[in-house]
Amino acid sequence: MDATRTFDVQKLRADFPILSRTVHGKPLVYLDNGASAQKPRAVIDAIRNVYEHEYSNVHRAAHELSAACTEKFEQARRTVQRFLNAPEDREVIFVRGTTEGINLVAQTFGRANIGQGDEIVITAMEHHSNIVPWQMLCEEKGAKLRVAPMDDTGTLIFDEYVKLVNDRTKLVGVVHVSNALGTVNPVKRMAEAAHKVGAVILVDGAQAAPHMRIDVQELGVDFYAFSGHKAFGPTGIGALWGRAELLEAMPPWQGGGEMIKTVKFEKTTYAAIPHKFEAGTPNIADTIGLAAGLEYLMEIGLDNMEAYEHELLEYATTQVSAIEGVRVIGTAQNKAGVISFVLDGIHAADAGMILDEQGIAVRVGQHCAEPVMDFFKIPATVRASFAFYNTREEVDALVKGIHKVKELFA
Amino acid sequence: MGINERQQQIIDEFSAMSDWEDRYKRIIEYGRDIAPMDEQHKTDKNKVKGCQSTVWLHAERKGDAVEYQGDSDAMIVRGLIALLLKVYSGATPGEIIATPPSFVDATGLAGHLSQTRANGLAAMVKQIKMYAAVFQAMQKSGQ
Numbered sequence: 024m025d026a027t028r029t030f031d032v033q034k035l036r037a038d039f040p041i042l043s044r045t046v047h048g049k050p051l052v053y054l055d056n057g058a059s060a061q062k063p064r065a066v067i068d069a070i071r072n073v074y075e076h077e078y079s080n081v082h083r084a085a086h087e088l089s090a091a092c093t094e095k096f097e098q099a100r101r102t103v104q105r106f107l108n109a110p111e112d113r114e115v116i117f118v119r120g121t122t123e124g125i126n127l128v129a130q131t132f133g134r135a136n137i138g139q140g141d142e143i144v145i146t147a148m149e150h151h152s153n154i155v156p157w158q159m160l161c162e163e164k165g166a167k168l169r170v171a172p173m174d175d176t177g178t179l180i181f182d183e184y185v186k187l188v189n190d191r192t193k194l195v196g197v198v199h200v201s202n203a204l205g206t207v208n209p210v211k212r213m214a215e216a217a218h219k220v221g222a223v224i225l226v227d228g229a230q231a232a233p234h235m236r237i238d239v240q241e242l243g244v245d246f247y248a249f250s251g252h253k254a255f256g257p258t259g260i261g262a263l264w265g266r267a268e269l270l271e272a273m274p275p276w277q278g279g280g281e282m283i284k285t286v287k288f289e290k291t292t293y294a295a296i297p298h299k300f301e302a303g304t305p306n307i308a309d310t311i312g313l314a315a316g317l318e319y320l321m322e323i324g325l326d327n328m329e330a331y332e333h334e335l336l337e338y339a340t341t342q343v344s345a346i347e348g349v350r351v352i353g354t355a356q357n358k359a360g361v362i363s364f365v366l367d368g369i370h371a372a373d374a375g376m377i378l379d380e381q382g383i384a385v386r387v388g389q390h391c392a393e394p395v396m397d398f399f400k401i402p403a404t405v406r407a408s409f410a411f412y413n414t415r416e417e418v419d420a421l422v423k424g425i426h427k428v429k430e431l432f433a
Numbered sequence: 434m435g436i437n438e439r440q441q442q443i444i445d446e447f448s449a450m451s452d453w454e455d456r457y458k459r460i461i462e463y464g465r466d467i468a469p470m471d472e473q474h475k476t477d478k479n480k481v482k483g484c485q486s487t488v489w490l491h492a493e494r495k496g497d498a499v500e501y502q503g504d505s506d507a508m509i510v511r512g513l514i515a516l517l518l519k520v521y522s523g524a525t526p527g528e529i530i531a532t533p534p535s536f537v538d539a540t541g542l543a544g545h546l547s548q549t550r551a552n553g554l555a556a557m558v559k560q561i562k563m564y565a566a567v568f569q570a571m572q573k574s575g576q
Contacts, residue, residue, distance in 0.1 A: 047453075369508070370486055370506055370507035370508060371485075371507075372485045372486040372507040372509070372510065373486075373507050373508050373509045373510075375485075376457075376509055377457065380453055380457070387485060388485050402486075402487070402506065403485070403486075427454075431454065431457055431458060431461060432461065432508060
């Protein structure tokens with residue numbers, strides 16, 4: 024059945040207050056979801072409700088409010104557990120976002136397990152946040168960063184990846200969905216190859232969480248990080264999931280309150296996971312907001328969302344590719360959420376400004392993936408990134424907008 | 434024509450246009466007509482930081498005046514540079530430092546142009562004034 028017809032997108036759009044506003048006197052066409060997604064009323068209300076009725080510090084319960092707020096906070100952990108189909112809630116660590124999750128693994132698992140001559144394998148389509156933390160670690164430890172190549176459609180060359188993974192490989196870092204190209208990587212098969220040589224695999228799920236059902240057990244990975252704000256939740260909150268035995272063996276990262284068991288000047292012992300990795304007062308309200316957003320997504324049904332978005336992206340790809348002078352960058356078979364493109368003879372920044380004038384919000388630039396731009400030998404792309412609340416009419420507006428860009432620069 | 438007259442000319446030109454498309458078209462024309470920048474000045478040192486596109490600005494002293502050259506790989510930004518150069522190039526350091534780029538509001542595109550991260554207008558103006566300040570200091574010290 025045609026998902027774009029059964030999925031009631033107009034009803035869902037009404038859940039997002041900001042989508043009804045105008046920009047430069049035109050209806051907002053928000054196609055910058057890859058940078059950050061808009062928030063449903065469920066999230067906004069949840070945060071407001073915490074501060075108005077439930078707020079207190081957590082895990083320090085000498086009073087009713089704190090006990091109730093702690094319960095809600097820990098419930099949020101179980102929501103993330105369900106969202107990722109993680110085996111246990113104590114495997115979910117709240118962090119500021121994907122970037123912090125990756126840095127946590129680099130600074131704890133990485134520093135404890137990766138040494139001189141060891142290798143870390145990433146792919147050619149990583150976001151800077153899944154490159155730089157490993158480079159920093161490699162520099163400190165004398166380890167080597169190796170990069171699995173992609174082909175000119177933006178698809179990982181799987182055989183080359185397998186060849187790169189060897190008994191020196193200690194960790195594989197891979198982006199689940201590329202933010203610059205939209206490519207969905209074969210994470211499950213990559214995990215199998217990594218495990219064969221005894222390496223662990225970390226997945227940057229920032230661009231996957233807003234678009235598809237994630238099952239860390241099915242994927243067979245070891246770490247999975249995502250950001251709340253790209254998944255319709257608040258900014259400044261995200262989660263890192265890791266397998267319990269790995270997390271338990273890892274040294275703590277930041278020291279402080281909450282993460283300790285006993286503190287003596289002679290020797291401090293640390294709390295059990297997840298609290299070992301959550302020093303200080305956490306981002307309580309946004310954590311509860313994150314859970315509200317994930318509940319909202321699970322209510323819609325991630326599979327329904329994915330099916331609708333898949334058709335929307337196919338429609339958009341057909342429409343945008345048909346425009347003369349447009350070249351789509353990233354044409355992998357399996358894609359989600361993103362169309363990156365360049366226009367013959369027109370700089371992406373110019374296109375972005377003219378689209379903005381028409382109320383169409385896109386991102387232009389390198390998308391924090393400079394090596395990807397270098398690979399395609401382009402300075403920048405225009406990136407239209409979609410969410411389940413986008414419509415075919417908005418795709419049509421984008422196409423019309425691109426024609427206007429061409430007209431002005433003709 | 435002095436710096437203020439040159440600026441007023443731009444303000445008058447853009448104020449007469451009511452449609453955003455016309456204003457953009459005019460800026461794009463300015464971009465196409467910009468005086469070519471010497472390739473030798475397109476150096477990393479002359480790159481203006483804080484722009485989404487690549488922007489170069491170069492300045493030289495010609496007597497009491499400062500002459501600028503500039504370019505960008507993006508056309509609207511190049512048009513903006515052309516307008517900035519039309520106002521500031523050939524003026525004295527004192528005039529340059531004392532003159533705000535008030536034509537920007539008159540273009541009616543201020544909403545976009547003030548988005549410093551998008552096109553680096555603020556960074557370009559700062560760079561133009563910084564060159565002027567350096568030349569002024571050199572003049573004062575008799576260099």
